[in-house]
Amino acid sequence: MPRVLTVVDPSAVGAVPGPATSGQAPAAPVPVQHGPVNLTPVPTTRPTIPRLTVSQRSDAFRRRFYPQAGLRDWNDWRWQNRTRVRVLADLDRMFRLTDDERQSIEMHKGALPVGITPYYASLVDPENPAQGLRRTVLPVMGEYLRSRGEADDPLGEDAHSPVPGLVHRYPDRVLLLVTNFCSVYCRYCTRARMVGSVGERSIRKHDLEKAIDYIAANPVIRDVLLSGGDPLSLDDERLEWILARLRAIPHVEFIRIGSKQPVVQPQRITPALTRILKRYHPLWMSLHFTHPDELTPEVAEACARLADAGIPLGSQTVLLKGVNDDVPTMKSLVQGLLRIRVRPYYLYQCDPISGSAHFRTPVEKGIEIIRGLRGHTTGYAVPTYVIDAPEGGGKIPVNPDYITGRDGDDLLLTNYANGSYRYPDPQPDAAGCESA
Numbered sequence: 001m002p003r004v005l006t007v008v009d010p011s012a013v014g015a016v017p018g019p020a021t022s023g024q025a026p027a028a029p030v031p032v033q034h035g036p037v038n039l040t041p042v043p044t045t046r047p048t049i050p051r052l053t054v055s056q057r058s059d060a061f062r063r064r065f066y067p068q069a070g071l072r073d074w075n076d077w078r079w080q081n082r083t084r085v086r087v088l089a090d091l092d093r094m095f096r097l098t099d100d101e102r103q104s105i106e107m108h109k110g111a112l113p114v115g116i117t118p119y120y121a122s123l124v125d126p127e128n129p130a131q132g133l134r135r136t137v138l139p140v141m142g143e144y145l146r147s148r149g150e151a152d153d154p155l156g157e158d159a160h161s162p163v164p165g166l167v168h169r170y171p172d173r174v175l176l177l178v179t180n181f182c183s184v185y186c187r188y189c190t191r192a193r194m195v196g197s198v199g200e201r202s203i204r205k206h207d208l209e210k211a212i213d214y215i216a217a218n219p220v221i222r223d224v225l226l227s228g229g230d231p232l233s234l235d236d237e238r239l240e241w242i243l244a245r246l247r248a249i250p251h252v253e254f255i256r257i258g259s260k261q262p263v264v265q266p267q268r269i270t271p272a273l274t275r276i277l278k279r280y281h282p283l284w285m286s287l288h289f290t291h292p293d294e295l296t297p298e299v300a301e302a303c304a305r306l307a308d309a310g311i312p313l314g315s316q317t318v319l320l321k322g323v324n325d326d327v328p329t330m331k332s333l334v335q336g337l338l339r340i341r342v343r344p345y346y347l348y349q350c351d352p353i354s355g356s357a358h359f360r361t362p363v364e365k366g367i368e369i370i371r372g373l374r375g376h377t378t379g380y381a382v383p384t385y386v387i388d389a390p391e392g393g394g395k396i397p398v399n400p401d402y403i404t405g406r407d408g409d410d411l412l413l414t415n416y417a418n419g420s421y422r423y424p425d426p427q428p429d430a431a432g433c434e435s436a
């Protein structure tokens with residue numbers, strides 16, 4: 001893990017943000033918002049930017065590629081959004097691109113554009129195209145190949161959407177898609193069909209009102225998961241407006257937020273944000289981690305802020321070929337997550353989205369990884385491995401089989417170290433204990 005530098009650089013006030021390139025595209029569009037929702041006075045001075053740890057590696061990257069930006073800019077999540085790396089000229093400056101990467105970037109049109117925050121770009125290996133993180137953010141030509149069983153909407157979300165922006169697939173819970181914007185676009189995204197499409201934006205206020213009305217009119221819905229895109233890419237006022245509207249619905253017991261923002265843009269986890277989130281408990285978060293290289297001092301501090309706000313943190317990880325599909329990498333990730341107070345929750349088999357064959361492993365690989373974790377490390381570190389069944393079948397757990405058979409009333413078991421054991425399994429009609 002990189003050594004920690006201290007934070008703030010007061011001399012940076014007034015620095016001109018932006019990369020040192022003449023080939024920089026116009027500033028990336030900041031998400032279009034859904035109308036005036038609050039009412040915080042417009043600040044007349046530059047806002048205070050909270051301090052956050054900056055690792056040596058990221059600081060060296062800032063000095064090299066953004067010499068005009070100080071730590072104040074770097075720690076400003078809006079600056080990180082505005083300055084995302086999106087065009088070939090900047091990618092070329094920062095990374096030694098392969099012909100395959102270059103061609104696929106040049107060919108790209110439509111949804112799931114390339115977008116990488118400067119912070120996350122600082123973690124990408126500039127020389128090694130096989131580095132796990134690099135493979136998740138730089139496209140390759142494999143994205144343009146459609147293989148058997150792949151689909152643009154493999155989970156059938158669109159067919160379970162009674163109103164725009166809302167997916168109602170399970171009986172007691174819904175998915176509320178509040179934006180199509182992400183600060184970083186993952187090349188294996190299940191919602192590749194919609195995220196970052198032309199006009200990156202949050203859901204229109206009119207559609208959001210309809211989705212909230214749907215939730216209010218359906219008392220079976222006790223759990224709402226905010227997703228997108230990334231809900232934490234909304235600004236504080238808009239996010240709080242949504243949370244307040246949901247919290248005002250008596251039968252909504254539980255709000256969850258799914259986000260990769262603390263991982264790709266830890267600067268977003270400001271004290272102001274955590275103060276807002278605290279007001280809407282019970283509120284849980286599912287964070288999207290992929291690889292142990294993401295466990296930086298910045299991310300540890302962002303997760304500590306969320307945990308200190310009383311938010312239970314879980315991690316959702318997609319199993320990806322050549323990224324995290326071996327036991328040592330996954331063990332390093334899940335153990336590192338516990339150290340920063342994040343409980344590994346799900347390990348997902350990669351969904352068969354169009355152009356994902358280069359990311360998908362055989363299911364046997366996931367089972368092998370779970371077998372390599374269970375018993376070999378803390379139980380809290382072992383996620384549930386699931387396949388999200390195509391066409392809306394929901395998450396189906398897939399586990400190694402530790403039951404090897406039955407011998408009379410005994411169940412035959414194998415433990416994590418391949419030892420054989422018997423368990424005297426009470427039969428349904430013999431549940432009572434024998435008298436002594």
Ligand code: SF4
Binds near residue numbers: 186228230
């Ligand atoms: S952060 Fe989530 S929604 Fe955004 S591109 Fe990555 S996987 Fe897709």
